Structures are given as C-alpha cells and as structure tokens.
Amino acid sequence: MQGYIIQVNPVKDEDLIVTIISEDSLETLYRFYGARHSAINLGFKIDFEIESSVRSTISRLRDTKHLGFSWLRSHKHLYLWQFYIKLFMPHLRDAHGINSFYFKLLEYSSYMWDKQNPKRVAIESYVKLLEYEGRLFNTTKCFFCEQEITDQEISVIRAFLPAHSSCCKTSSVNTKAFRKLLRDQRSLMLDDEEVDTLWDVLNEGL
Ligand SMILES: [Zn+2]
Structure with missing residues (x-):
C-alpha cells in the first residue's frame, strides 16, 4: 500500500x-x-x-x-511540506479510523506543491479539510463579540474563524479575499503577505 x-x-x-x-x-x-x-x-x-x-x-x-516528489530537491519546498504534514499527527492522534479523504488531500497537495506558492496550496487544502470535517464556519460575525464584521480588514484565528481586528490584535487580511477563500477554496485574491498570515494561523494547529 x-x-x-x-x-x-x-x-x-x-x-x-x-x-x-x-x-x-x-x-x-x-x-x-x-x-x-x-x-x-x-x-x-x-x-x-x-x-x-x-x-x-x-x-x-x-x-x-x-x-519521490518532483520538488524533493528544493529545500524550501521540503521544509514547508514537513511543516505542513506534521500538523496532521496531533490532529488525527485520537482518530480510530480515517477514510480516504486525508490521503487524497495529501495526494492533491503534494502534486500542487510546486505548481504555485506552497503556502497557498496548504491554506486552500486546509479549507477543504475544515469543510470535510464540518468545521468550516463561513460566518460574517466576530468569534469574540458576535457582532457583524463590516470592516475591510479581518483578523483570523485558529480554524480560520473570523474576528474584528479590534477584538483580536493579530495580523489581518482583506475581508473579501478571505471570504472568497472560504467560499471557493481559492486564495487568488489574497496577496503573498496575507497568505503568510494565514499560513501562520494554520501552523497553530489544524
Ligand atoms: Zn468583535
């Protein structure tokens, strides 16, 4: 196997x-x-x-x-890949059985890893995972104060939950671009700096 x-x-x-x-x-x-x-x-x-x-x-x-992977000789790609894949261990540690979703997700991610910025692949894959696990909350309300977020910039916390930048003092991303990511599983409206921000959120755990 x-x-x-x-x-x-x-x-x-x-x-x-x-x-x-x-x-x-x-x-x-x-x-x-x-x-x-x-x-x-x-x-x-x-x-x-x-x-x-x-x-x-x-x-x-x-x-x-x-x-092997086609990108295996690239230290940067391998380093980011190892960072990404090791997040699955604490997440799945207590799982008694898993189905093919996770293997297929890694198949997709590893194939795409050098086709675009790998951090984009990781955050797009993560949205797929959240949706699969029923944890994707495409809400317009702030996690902390539960009020509507109408700002142009949004803070994002673990599990890609949204918050007002005033309620959570972390780096923020463009609200529209973030909502598009959750809706379409595409990161194309986010710039590389925003992708870095979401990569950092992802690294807090799946
Ligand atoms: Zn708030």
Missing part, C-alpha cells in the same frame, strides 16, 4: 516508530533498522507492507520504497 509519513519517532538502536496516513487508514508501525533500507523521513510518500506480529502489539513496517 502507499502512504505519507506524518511522524517519525526514533526508539532504541536506530529503530523507528513511524505513523503513516495510508489510502484509508492511519498506521503506526515499527521499523527495524537494517542494512538494506530505503529512506524514511517525515513527509515522504512510501510504498510499504505491514507485517503483524503475534509477539507485539505493534505491527512491522516492511518492504518500504520511497516514492
């Missing part, structure tokens, strides 16, 4: 515990260190097999093969 590595934890003797978003599940597997091994790194897409063991509660990760 195939999957994306969202967490790598070293354990004894260079063995690893690896968490992977696969096509329709979240897998946490044990990987023994061996002479013949392909690269395991946060964010990598791999092909792999699972070997269950009667002696252990955790199955083994086997026969891994790294499936």
